Amino acid sequence: MSSGRLTDLAYALGWRVVRLLPERLAAAVFRAGADLACRRGGRGVRRLRSNLARVAPTGTDLDALTRAAMRSYARYWLEVFRLTDLGLERIVRQMRLLDQHVLREAHAQGRGTVVALPHMGNWEQAGAWLVASGMPFTTVAERLRPESLFERFLAFRTALGMEVIPLTGGESPPYEVLAARLRAGGTLCLLADRDLSSSGVAVRFFGATATMPAGPAALALETGAVLLPVTLWFDTDGWSGRIHAPVPHSDVATMTQALADEFAQGIAAHPADWHMLQRVWRDDPPSSSPTRAPASSASSAP
Numbered sequence: 001m002s003s004g005r006l007t008d009l010a011y012a013l014g015w016r017v018v019r020l021l022p023e024r025l026a027a028a029v030f031r032a033g034a035d036l037a038c039r040r041g042g043r044g045v046r047r048l049r050s051n052l053a054r055v056a057p058t059g060t061d062l063d064a065l066t067r068a069a070m071r072s073y074a075r076y077w078l079e080v081f082r083l084t085d086l087g088l089e090r091i092v093r094q095m096r097l098l099d100q101h102v103l104r105e106a107h108a109q110g111r112g113t114v115v116a117l118p119h120m121g122n123w124e125q126a127g128a129w130l131v132a133s134g135m136p137f138t139t140v141a142e143r144l145r146p147e148s149l150f151e152r153f154l155a156f157r158t159a160l161g162m163e164v165i166p167l168t169g170g171e172s173p174p175y176e177v178l179a180a181r182l183r184a185g186g187t188l189c190l191l192a193d194r195d196l197s198s199s200g201v202a203v204r205f206f207g208a209t210a211t212m213p214a215g216p217a218a219l220a221l222e223t224g225a226v227l228l229p230v231t232l233w234f235d236t237d238g239w240s241g242r243i244h245a246p247v248p249h250s251d252v253a254t255m256t257q258a259l260a261d262e263f264a265q266g267i268a269a270h271p272a273d274w275h276m277l278q279r280v281w282r283d284d285p286p287s288s289s290p291t292r293a294p295a296s297s298a299s300s301a302p
Contacts, residue, residue, distance in 0.1 A: 018081040034074035044277040068272040088132040094238030102243040112182030112225030116216040118193035118263045121232030131161030137187040138163040182223040203260040217255035231266025233273040
């Protein structure tokens with residue numbers, strides 16, 4: 001059996017078994033798994049620790065922060081597996097979104113809204129909250145291998161009410177589809193703190209050069225849409241987030257830097273909830289970059 005097929009079966013088993021376990025037991029199992037991963041110190045954990053060293057204040061206990069971040073990442077996956085069972089009423093009730101009037105005002109203008117997020121908290125749950133709040137949206141997902149795994153995550157996100165456009169292999173280029181949705185007054189949600197292409201924008205991020213996707217700013221400029229940075233984090237009994245002020249229209253480089261600045265503000269406040277196990281900064285050696293977990297970068301900006 002191929003490794004891709006084994007990965008797909010593992011995710012299918014995870015979805016089935018985790019949903020059958022009592023919630024507290026499942027949470028304990030995932031926390032234990034996160035702690036075990038930290039003790040083993042694989043490439044993903046080492047990269048996470050290296051990234052956290054960039055964003056944490058001087059004197060931070062990096063071992064403790066890395067363990068907290070791995071537990072947060074494990075919570076993300078636990079909730080992904082159980083999200084369709086949580087119920088929209090609970091998702092809405094336990095979501096505390098600061099300055100959400102900014103989002104609602106942008107949506108009411110009818111000129112399209114680009115919501116740009118870093119890999120923080122639970123962006124899948126935030127998407128379910130957005131749909132439940134009367135703001136359906138379109139996003140982008142990498143085409144995973146095997147195809148059955150991509151179809152599994154596509155069905156999961158579609159069931160939550162998201163419109164998912166494949167990054168490659170679709171009927172039309174994703175940029176064209178996304179621009180059309182914005183011109184019709186729609187909303188996009190795009191993960192935008194790590195570039196997946198060769199056309200990213202260089203930004204200053206925590207004092208060093210990183211590359212972030214040009215898509216959110218380019219789409220906003222081309223269509224006249226509002227560009228909103230959003231940061232998310234976990235609470236003990238739910239989820240929280242902040243809608244940052246709209247990014248003024250200027251040029252792609254300036255607007256992408258503004259996104260990076262807002263992301264940095266949110267990450268600095270809640271570093272343990274930034275799930276970045278991949279290379280971000282250009283001066284980091286690429287050879288130590290870990291293999292990316294399937295679907296961890298779904299919804300990334302084109």
